[in-house]
Amino acid sequence: MDAKKSEAQPRMPPPDAAHLRKLNLNLLYPLDAILRARSLTEAGREVRLSQPAMSHALRRLREHFADDLVVHLGAEQQLTPLGLALRPEVQRVMREVEAAFNFSLAFDPMTTTGAINVATSEAIEQMLLGEVLRNLSTTAPGLTVSILPLDIARPQRALDDGADLLLLPGECALDRLETLPILNDQTSCMIWIGHPTLRDCHDLTEEQYRAARHVVARGELTESFPLDADGAEMLRARRIGIQTSSQATLPAIVIGSDLVATGSMWLFQYYASMMPLKVVTAPFARRQNPIVAQWPKHRRDPMLAWFIDQIRERRREYPRAL
Template sequence: MSVMYLAGLDLNLLLALDRLIAHRSVTEAARALGVTQPAMSRTLGRLRDALDDPLFVREGRALVPTPRALALAPKVTAAVRAAAAVFEPDAPFDPVAERGSFTLGMGEETQRAFAPAIVARLWADAPGLDLRFRPLSVRSVEESRRGELDLALGPDLSALPRVASGGVDLSELVQRPVYERRFVVVSSPAHPRRRLGLKTFARLPHVVAGPDSSGRGFIDDYLEGHDLARRVAAAVTTFDAAAALVAESALIATLPDDVVRTSPRRLVTAPPPVPIPPVPMLLLWHPRDTTDARHRFVRERVAEAIQSALGAR
């Protein structure tokens, strides 16, 4: 039987036939389904037309099923049970009994900063859940689409002036802000810079972090607008590498406050003399997972762990 043929049928007929077989009475079947006896009689007529069989014949005051009805009985019961199972609510999510893996995409610095807290928070409630951390990349959206990446933590770079997102379109993902990334200027305790004017900031040697090590960013555009330029003495690809260089030299760097606060290195911080808007840090996931109880459980605890790690520093 084709799907197109099924589309023309009222599948409520299955439920009516199931009750008719069980009660062998139009009146009792109608009562069981909460409809009137005339309505059930009309339904029986429709069943006879659809199946080209009388299905029941009267014997005194009782209905006796035909051989076709008796042959259909186990199939009808199975179909009704299968349909009921489709609409039954899922069993309550039990984190203690949960097994399997969950994959999180995070940058190198956020893994270092938050992975211990995330693991501890999740394992406190779901000790059997295996966590898989992987780096963020331009492929992360496609990995999420394919179900290879369950949840990601990443910045909304559109908040920064003239900073492209690397051609990555996040619009198809659910985006939940979990904290705001603010920026500070850092220096080593041996060469502390607790207050910086714009000219002093431009005069000092900088280390910058970026994926391409180009050494130029929107800060340079801002300085240029004030007839200033800075010397980029070193360019690295990670914030951690920049922090390591600053800690051991007279260089300064403009780094995310969350990275500095969770860093094991001792650094002196100062507010930047350049206006830098806060960058929302987002939890990102595919919309198909929004109502999934397991996914909701994990992402809520990931958010709690991140906020707790930030608050503890």
């Protein structure tokens, strides 16, 4: 009998859930401002609250987290360790809240005034986004797109910094995100069509590769090339003649020289379609390197879906690069 009564009684929510329900979620806005601003006054100005109202909000937040969150050392305001840890989490929540309230099933690219942040590498930006971004003036004139740098070893950082979309090698993709394959790439070499010794080659031998002078982009990550152990060793042993500032300057440096560049077959074929350059097969075991688009699972955003479709259309314009 007692057991039956016990089963029929409503279950109490866990203490944490009950505690959260007592918290006014409007405090998210002052919390976000406090964790980003240089002073409480500046934070209040950002969310349009008076000094007493901000002080009251900070007091409630301190009670909730059992932490000061911010401390004042003279004229400077500093975050506590918990405050520092909270800042990216609160910013992520604020982006999700904004996305939820701005969500609409109706999307017209010609009238939208939205914004998209894309995090990717320089090479992928050039080969996939250039034409898409140039066409926005006619396809979506009110859409704002910002390109953020991507550390492929730590792609989560880009999401913490506000990225809506990641474009990256499949082997660097994050497990918990929506993932869409865009294209398959592989590692190739690029030379000037008038290269003094290799101009008639279509495939480089290991001997030719090791004997050549090479050009690399500063910050190039050899780990991003899809290679086996032998290929990785060959890459590390290259005789580097020039280190340039970025991927974009590789064509201008390779043209008229004896240099060999190693990188994306897709990107190099794009360069070769416009300039006196030639793509040759690298002496590595061939491995496909899928490039994927990733975005948070909660984003059911027709604007983002439209933008991804533009990228896929761009990829279909260069099928020979696959």
